[in-house]
Amino acid sequence: MLSTFLPPPTQQINSKIARRAGVDLYVLRLDLMHPWVNGNKWFKLKYNLLEAKQNNFTTLLTFGGAYSNHIYATAAASNLFGFCSIAAIRGEERLPLNPTLHFAVQQGMQLVYFDRERYQQRNTTALQEYLRQSFGEVFMIPEGGSNLNGVRGCTEIASEATDFNCICVACGTGTTLAGIALSLRKEQRVLGFPVLKNGAFLAPEINNLVENYFACGLPTPPDSPASWDLICDYHGGGYAKVNDELLLFSQQFRQEHDIPLDYVYTAKMFYGVMDLLQQGFFHKGDRLLLIHTGGLQGNLGIEKRLKKVLS
Numbered sequence: 001m002l003s004t005f006l007p008p009p010t011q012q013i014n015s016k017i018a019r020r021a022g023v024d025l026y027v028l029r030l031d032l033m034h035p036w037v038n039g040n041k042w043f044k045l046k047y048n049l050l051e052a053k054q055n056n057f058t059t060l061l062t063f064g065g066a067y068s069n070h071i072y073a074t075a076a077a078s079n080l081f082g083f084c085s086i087a088a089i090r091g092e093e094r095l096p097l098n099p100t101l102h103f104a105v106q107q108g109m110q111l112v113y114f115d116r117e118r119y120q121q122r123n124t125t126a127l128q129e130y131l132r133q134s135f136g137e138v139f140m141i142p143e144g145g146s147n148l149n150g151v152r153g154c155t156e157i158a159s160e161a162t163d164f165n166c167i168c169v170a171c172g173t174g175t176t177l178a179g180i181a182l183s184l185r186k187e188q189r190v191l192g193f194p195v196l197k198n199g200a201f202l203a204p205e206i207n208n209l210v211e212n213y214f215a216c217g218l219p220t221p222p223d224s225p226a227s228w229d230l231i232c233d234y235h236g237g238g239y240a241k242v243n244d245e246l247l248l249f250s251q252q253f254r255q256e257h258d259i260p261l262d263y264v265y266t267a268k269m270f271y272g273v274m275d276l277l278q279q280g281f282f283h284k285g286d287r288l289l290l291i292h293t294g295g296l297q298g299n300l301g302i303e304k305r306l307k308k309v310l311s
């Protein structure tokens, strides 16, 4: 079954802005690995699915918002690898289902809805016990696949990117950044672009993820982690907020480079990198690898909302 996943291509971005700055710009296209289970989502799911299989679970249960890339990918991966799947969705049921949830149901996922207050309790023993009593022995994957298995999978994203001195990635929880930093050498640098406002709050959480990973004794290269920083100025108004500038940027970028970007994550990071290049933030001779973390399914819902701006 793993043969249905393509190795992600690394593609050069032929950009005037990068050339002027003397910087080599490349993108790692995780979005092309599989039509449905792609991006960082696949890496975060991989070891969760393995652990579930090894422990003979037949059903996966996870959590997410109504437009979640994680719900979409988990539904498809469950179907692909022979698991039943259940998702606890934040908020009330809205019919007709949006494209993300419609797809999830088509893949066989059962949806249950939790109001925001209840959803907040998703990581408590009490709520998890309730879910086990309701649905039996289920293998639970946290929201976004953001656990130790998730970090472990993400150590495989850029481990071969040894000839790049700077890796750029969009951040929601920072799990992907943590995995990437753990797989690289100290002299390499990872720049995270939080898509939430005031993203600096992620720094101690990423430190925790890295420390927990070391504590559990999983292998890392001898001189890891890479140094990492958060660039918090490109959230574009906050999580899932899309302004006209970002829309225009994404459309022009696609026209120029034939690379579609998702508005919630990757477009904000690419926008940030292009802006920093213009500001002279990077050095001549830098080799940048931008991680395309997928998430394109989410554009359907957003484009539906933004039809007017796009027309």
Ligand SMILES: Cc1ncc(COP(=O)(O)O)c(C=O)c1O
Binding pocket: 039, 040, 069, 070, 144, 146, 170, 171, 172, 173, 174, 175, 176, 177, 262, 265, 266, 293, 294, 295, 296
């Ligand atoms: C497409 C996409 N890119 C980036 C991220 C950010 O990942 P993380 O939460 O690991 O920081 C997410 C969320 O998982 C995502 O769906």
